[in-house]
Amino acid sequence: MSVAGSAEGRPAAGRRLSPRSLLRHESVLLVLVVITLAMLAHQSDRFFTTDNLLNQGRLMAEVGFASLTMTFVIITGGIDLSVGSILGLGAIMLGVFWKNVGLPLPVAMVLAVAVGGVCGLVNGLIITRFRVPPLIATLATLSLYRGLAEGISESRSVRGYPEWFFRLGQGDVFGVPTQVWILVLAAIFGALVLSRTTFGRATYALGANETAARFSGVAVDRTKLLIYTASGLAASLASVIFVSRVSTTRSDMGTGLELDAITAVVLGGTSIFGGRGTIAGTVLGLVLIQALRNGLALSGVKGDGTIMVIGAVLILAILVSNMLGRDGDG
Amino acid sequence: MEAIAAPPLGARRLRRLAAAYGQELVVLGALVVLMVGVGLYNPRFLSDTSLTSVFSGNAYIAVAAIGMSMVIITGNIDVSVGALIGVLGTIAGTLAVNGAPTWVSWGTPLLVGMAVNAVIGLLVAYARIPAIVVTLGMLSILRGGLISATGGKWISGLPSAFRLAQERFFGVPSGVFIAAILTVIAALWMRYSSTGRAIYAVGGNAEAARAAGVRTQGMLVLVFALHGFFAGIAAVLFATQLQVIQSTVPPNLEMSIITASVIGGVSILGGTGTVIGSTLAALLFSAIASALIFVNISAYWLRAVLGLLILGTVLADMARRRRKGRIQ
Numbered sequence: 001m002s003v004a005g006s007a008e009g010r011p012a013a014g015r016r017l018s019p020r021s022l023l024r025h026e027s028v029l030l031v032l033v034v035i036t037l038a039m040l041a042h043q044s045d046r047f048f049t050t051d052n053l054l055n056q057g058r059l060m061a062e063v064g065f066a067s068l069t070m071t072f073v074i075i076t077g078g079i080d081l082s083v084g085s086i087l088g089l090g091a092i093m094l095g096v097f098w099k100n101v102g103l104p105l106p107v108a109m110v111l112a113v114a115v116g117g118v119c120g121l122v123n124g125l126i127i128t129r130f131r132v133p134p135l136i137a138t139l140a141t142l143s144l145y146r147g148l149a150e151g152i153s154e155s156r157s158v159r160g161y162p163e164w165f166f167r168l169g170q171g172d173v174f175g176v177p178t179q180v181w182i183l184v185l186a187a188i189f190g191a192l193v194l195s196r197t198t199f200g201r202a203t204y205a206l207g208a209n210e211t212a213a214r215f216s217g218v219a220v221d222r223t224k225l226l227i228y229t230a231s232g233l234a235a236s237l238a239s240v241i242f243v244s245r246v247s248t249t250r251s252d253m254g255t256g257l258e259l260d261a262i263t264a265v266v267l268g269g270t271s272i273f274g275g276r277g278t279i280a281g282t283v284l285g286l287v288l289i290q291a292l293r294n295g296l297a298l299s300g301v302k303g304d305g306t307i308m309v310i311g312a313v314l315i316l317a318i319l320v321s322n323m324l325g326r327d328g329d330g
Numbered sequence: 331m332e333a334i335a336a337p338p339l340g341a342r343r344l345r346r347l348a349a350a351y352g353q354e355l356v357v358l359g360a361l362v363v364l365m366v367g368v369g370l371y372n373p374r375f376l377s378d379t380s381l382t383s384v385f386s387g388n389a390y391i392a393v394a395a396i397g398m399s400m401v402i403i404t405g406n407i408d409v410s411v412g413a414l415i416g417v418l419g420t421i422a423g424t425l426a427v428n429g430a431p432t433w434v435s436w437g438t439p440l441l442v443g444m445a446v447n448a449v450i451g452l453l454v455a456y457a458r459i460p461a462i463v464v465t466l467g468m469l470s471i472l473r474g475g476l477i478s479a480t481g482g483k484w485i486s487g488l489p490s491a492f493r494l495a496q497e498r499f500f501g502v503p504s505g506v507f508i509a510a511i512l513t514v515i516a517a518l519w520m521r522y523s524s525t526g527r528a529i530y531a532v533g534g535n536a537e538a539a540r541a542a543g544v545r546t547q548g549m550l551v552l553v554f555a556l557h558g559f560f561a562g563i564a565a566v567l568f569a570t571q572l573q574v575i576q577s578t579v580p581p582n583l584e585m586s587i588i589t590a591s592v593i594g595g596v597s598i599l600g601g602t603g604t605v606i607g608s609t610l611a612a613l614l615f616s617a618i619a620s621a622l623i624f625v626n627i628s629a630y631w632l633r634a635v636l637g638l639l640i641l642g643t644v645l646a647d648m649a650r651r652r653r654k655g656r657i658q
Contacts, residue, residue, distance in 0.1 A: 311470025
């Protein structure tokens with residue numbers, strides 16, 4: 001996205017170096033995470049308690065789901081700015097299907113997740129069929145999906161969900177928050193798909209060089225369609241969990257989620273130009289952001305101060321990683 | 331692939347027109363159709379007061395979209411400009427309330443905006459960090475900084491001399507006047523000056539531009555700094571609209587500004603587009619927003635309508651581009 005020349009030059013360089021440079025970014029990040037955790041633990045007694053850590057996992061889950069699929073999206077060289085809006089629309093549709101249409105809640109949940117899948121599929125179709133750059137396509141649907149959520153709900157919220165529904169967002173399984181289990185399973189699944197399957201290889205291939213991938217017989221369009229659909233599904237799954245966690249639906253839910261997810265992914269070492277990145281990196285990025293947010297809050301920094309630190313960390317991490325990367329290039 | 335894009339018959343003529351006269355004409359046409367259509371339905375829409383409010387309310391978006399268009403034409407993007415406008419507006423207001431001369435309150439945001447965005451430009455051009463990453467980080471820094479600094483409090487008690495946006499020049503609301511003047515100057519500068527042409531060159535093909543003697547990295551810093559300058563003007567207009575300055579800007583303000591640029595015909599791929607288009611698009615947005623009220627559509631649907639409009643414009647643009655490519 002910066003100068004056209006470097007945009008084309010970089011993925012190739014990244015791929016040539018890939019195993020070592022990946023390790024390098026992730027080890028830098030891991031060291032950073034460990035130092036941060038140690039410092040935060042030193043700062044506040046309340047940070048390294050089981051309760052606090054589990055609760056942070058709970059808060060991390062919604063961005064987490066979006067980040068996992070965002071990793072795939074960014075590895076293909078794309079971006080999905082509409083996930084926050086899909087989360088909002090998913091939440092509203094859950095309320096509509098259950099309260100207004102009168103469907104049983106489990107059916108409403110499935111349908112709400114399906115709506116997210118359709119939204120993602122539409123993104124994918126606009127991008128693959130009409131060749132609209134992903135940034136613009138999802139910028140447009142960001143407005144459209146949020147607009148639909150606002151129009152359908154007319155800013156009314158839906159409350160009064162049954163007790164069992166809250167187990168998803170507020171309950172525990174074996175002492176660990178329910179959504180943390182789901183997030184961990186999803187992360188393992190995502191990591192396996194990305195690193196061990198032909199689909200994962202296709203994802204890297206088309207991110208590194210789409211034309212080459214097409215000529216090598218990679219089903220480029222189908223791969224992208226699946227990835228954007230999965231991105232929508234992840235966002236709407238997050239919406240169901242979000243609604244369960246906060247016990248209400250509102251049309252402004254998930255505003256800005258896309259930026260949090262992209263920050264986690266990029267911090268995790270995925271190249272914004274595509275072709276390079278791992279799920280493990282994304283998970284480290286997520287943990288670092290959440291730890292910073294929580295730790296700084298515990299040591300008395302106000303919520304807004306922590307956003308500043310996260311922004312600075314994002315820029316610095318990429319700056320350092322770029323410098324190390326260039327040394328490696330020789 | 332081609333078969334899917336086959337357009338309906340009416341769109342074909344429109345597209346030929348658009349290919350010849352560019353996206354600007356399409357936006358202007360949409361604006362005229364909208365004004366006439368809604369005016370026929372409800373003549374009050376065309377009355378003096380409502381037209382004035384239509385155009386002055388969004389003037390700051392048009393001004394910010396001038397800088398954004400330049401950034402996008404170089405093939406970059408800035409998602410932090412909404413937060414920047416909030417910060418600069420607060421700076422202006424704080425100065426004004428504390429008794430600084432009016433020209434200082436108005437001028438400081440322009441300089442601070444240039445400085446902040448020059449840093450972005452340096453990181454993008456010399457550290458080679460993609461603009462979307464730098465500005466994502468900057469978005470967090472500015473937004474967090476703004477709320478920390480103000481504590482979410484509003485600034486009130488602004489001196490009356492400070493309220494630029496509430497004045498009128500030659501009978502025209504100052505915002506509209508300033509947006510129009512800046513658009514014309516920027517459009518002429520970008521079309522006829524060698525520096526202006528270089529902006530297109532950098533976005534069209536950076537390597538070729540370099541070979542032709544354009545200092546591409548310096549150009550990027552300049553363009554981002556200019557973008558910050560326009561953001562400063564936009565911030566002063568935004569901050570002086572009301573009697574108070576809120577510590578928040580409209581949500582997704584950066585998206586509205588980017589959208590104005592893109593609908594106005596600035597290609598996100600870089601290298602093409604004009605600021606006339608982006609200003610017309612900003613006008614179109616505000617016209618649509620107020621038209622909804624006059625045709626009794628709930629304001630809740632505004633965003634969905636805008637989203638559909640953006641999508642339609644983008645799809646039409648891609649179809650036009652592909653057609654053009656085939657002719658060549």
